[in-house]
Amino acid sequence: MSDFIQWTYDNRLQISIDLAAGSVSGIANCISSHPLDTVKVRMQMSNDGVLSTLRNIFKNEGTKGFYKGMSFPILSIPITNAIVFSVYEFWRSFFIGNSNKQLTYFQTAFCGSIAGSSAAFFSCPIELTKCKLQMQSTEKIYKNPMDCIQQIYKKEGFKSLFRGMCATQQREILGYSAQFAVYELIKDFLCGLSQKAEPSTTNLLISGGLAGVSCWTIGYPQDTIKTILQCQKSTDQGIYKVRFYDGGFLDCLRKKIISEGLRSIWKGYSVCILRSFYANAIGFYAYELAKENITSYYQQY
Template sequence: MDFWPEFLASSSGREFVAGGFGGTAGVISGYPLDTLRIRQQSGHNGSAFSILRNMVSKGGFASLYRGMGAPLASVTFQNAVVFQTYAVLSRACDSSDSAKDPPSYKSVALGGMGTGGLQSLLLSPVELIKIRLQLQNTNQSKESGISPSKVVKNIWRKEGLRGIYRGLGITVMRDVPSHGVYFWTYEYMREQLHPGCRKDGQESLNTMLVSGGLAGVASWVCCYPIDVVKTRLQAQTPSSLKYNGVFDCIVKSVKEEGYLVLWRGLGTAVSRAFVVNGAVFAAYEFTLRFLFNNENVQIQETI
C-alpha cells in the first residue's frame, strides 16, 4: 500500500514516472510519421505524400497506427527507464561536488551514451516487432492483420531467441552516439534559449518544445544511415533473407539504389523527431514539476 508514495518520494521514482509520461506522449504524437518513415526506408518508391495517400486509401487512417500497441506498451516503460538511467549516469559521470549544480555537458553526453547502450537491449526486440507490423501488406511481407503476439510467436518458432534480437548490434551502434547527442543538445539548447534554466528549472513551454524538438532532429541526423540499415536488416525474415550483415546491407543497398538510399526518409524522420521529442520533453518536464510540487505541498501540510 505504501509503495507508490515511497517510490514517488525518491528522485529516481519521479524520473521514472515522468519519463513514462514523456514516452506515451511521444508515441501517440509521432506514430503515423514513424510508419511512413519505415516504409520509405524499406524500399517503397514515391514521395512521402504518395506513400501516405496509398496507405490511407488501402487501409484507412487506422493503417497509420498499425503496430502502435507494442511500442505504446513498451516505450512508456522504456522511456521511463531511459530517463531514470540517464539521470543516474549523468550524475555518476559528473565530477562536481555540488548536488545542486546541473551535470556538466560532458557528463550529460557520457550519461546519454551509456543510457543508449543499455536501453538497446529492451528496444531492439520492440522495434523488430513494430517494423514487421508496419510492413504488413507490402512487398516485404504478404501477411495481413497479424497481431503483435502472433508476430512474436512466429519469430520465436522460426528463429528462436536469435531472431527476437535480430539487429541488436546495429541498434547499439545507432543508440550509443545518438543518445549522447540527444541529451547534450537538449541541455545545451534549453540553456541557450533560457539562460539559468538548467539550475532553476523555470523555462517556458516553448523552450521545452523547441529544445526537445532540436534534440530529436540532431540525434536522428547523426545516426540516420545506420537506422536505414537497421530497418532493412530487421525487416528480413528467414524466407526473404537478402543481407548477410551490416556491411553487406550497405554495399548491396548503395549498389542497387545509390548513396542517397542511406538518407531515404530523412525528411519524414526529422519532421517526426521534432514533434515527438518536443512532446516527450514537455510531458517529462511538466510531470516532473507536478510530482516535485506535489511533494512540497505534502511536506508543508505535514509541518
C-alpha cells in the same frame, strides 16, 4: 556494488520520479509520432516518395493503416523511455552528486550514450515487432504483436528477436548522446537570451524539438539498416546476411550503398525529421512537466 545499492536506496524516491516522468514522456512521444513513423518505415523499404507513400497507405488501408503496430509500442515504449531517463539521471548524479553543479556537455553526452545503450536491449525486439506489423498492407501475416513474436520465435529462434541489435545499439548510443547534449545546450542558450534562470514552455519545446532532430540526424543511417535487417526475411537472398560479429550491419550497409547509392540510406529522412521535432518537443516537455508535478506531489505528502 555495495555503494551502488546504498545510492539506490538513498535515492529511491528520485528514481521513482524519473521512472514515472519518463513513462509519461514515452506515451506522449509514441502517440504523437507513430503515424509518421509508419510512413518512414514504408519509405525505407521501398522506392516510394513521401506523397506516394501517404497516398498508398490511405488508399489501401485507410486511416488505421498509419497506426499499425502501435499497440505494442504504446505499452512498452513508456518502459523504455523510463529506463532512458532514469539511467541518464543516475549517471548525471554520479558526476555531480546532490550538488547544484551543471554537467559539461561532454558529460551530458556520455550520460546520454549509456542511457541509449541500456535502452537498446528493450527497444530492439519492440521495434522488430513494430516494423513487421507496419509493413503489413493487404497481406496479413501477423494477427497482433504477440502472434508476431511467437511466429518469429518458432520459425527462427530466440536470437532472431534481437535482429538488428548492432544497428540499434549504434543508433541509440549516438542518438541519445547527441539528444541530451543538444537539449541542454539549446536550453541554456535560450535561457541566456531571455535572461531567465528557469526555462519557459517555449524554451523547453524548442530545445526538445531540436534535440530530437539531432538525435535522428546522427542515427538515421543506422535506423535504415536496422529496418532492412528486421523487415527482410532471413531466407531472402541479397542485402540481408547474418554475421556473428555485427548481425549483418556492415554487409547490409555495403550492399545497400553499392546497389542503390549513398542517398538510399537516407530514405524517409524528411518525414523522420518532421516527426522527431514535434514528437520530442512534446516528449521532453511532458517529461519536465510530469517530473515537476510528481515532485511537488511527493513534497506535499
